[in-house]
Amino acid sequence: MKFSANLGFLWNELTLPDAIRAAKLAGFDAVECHWPYDVPAAEIRAALDETGLPMLGLNTRRGDVAAGDNGLSALTGREVEARAAISEALDYARATKTRAVHVMAGFASGPEAHASFIANLRFACAEAEAHGITILIEPLNHHDAPGYFLQTTEQAQDIISEVNHPALRLMFDCYHVQIMEGDLTRRLQNLLGLIGHIQFASVPDRGAPDHGEVDYHAIFATITRLGYDRPLGAEYKPAGKTEDSLSWFSVF
């Protein structure tokens, strides 16, 4: 198996360039992050070049986090901000050779929110395609993100088929999908052609994948059997130091 360190959670006490170096030292094959915008892209690019690790993904800005925003692209009336966030993320991705941008929907519901999300995703896909960047959408669970627009893979599947653009893919985060829908093995199998990236964490505590209600031995075996060989995103919250949370790494 190949693994990507999600630096939003792993080594998040370090600067992002140093976290990239720590992931390399620990033996990860790739990295991904959440919101890298406080760090000049050139510094990230230098750390990636130095370590040889690819950056698999980053997220669009959430908006006004202090006011409760968690993404902008499904927010009717906030299209200008949403598209600025998408363009900013794509520029940052190009400058760092990051492969995918996760377009965050935000807290919203209903047909207007759906229409806004579709229109903003079409904008994102058209911009991304020219640069070979993938656009990801990710269902989040309703305990961690109550009221988030995108909550299930079924809803994501409908959105992907309505947008109907080759740049748009599903971020299948096993942690969120297990909480909302379960049936991980069948869902991975059925959605394989739509999946752009897979992430994992224990359920329900979002820790390392060596405990909890999901048997990651079985899930990773399924992913391998399906022929998916890209790095899987370790997006979990270490109980202590990241280095002390990595015993699962040699097991899988």
Ligand SMILES: O=C(O)[C@@H](O)C(=O)CO
């Ligand atoms: O699962 C998550 O929370 C992340 O993948 C993310 O990008 C949104 O916060």
Ligand SMILES: [Mg+2]
């Ligand atoms: Mg995730």
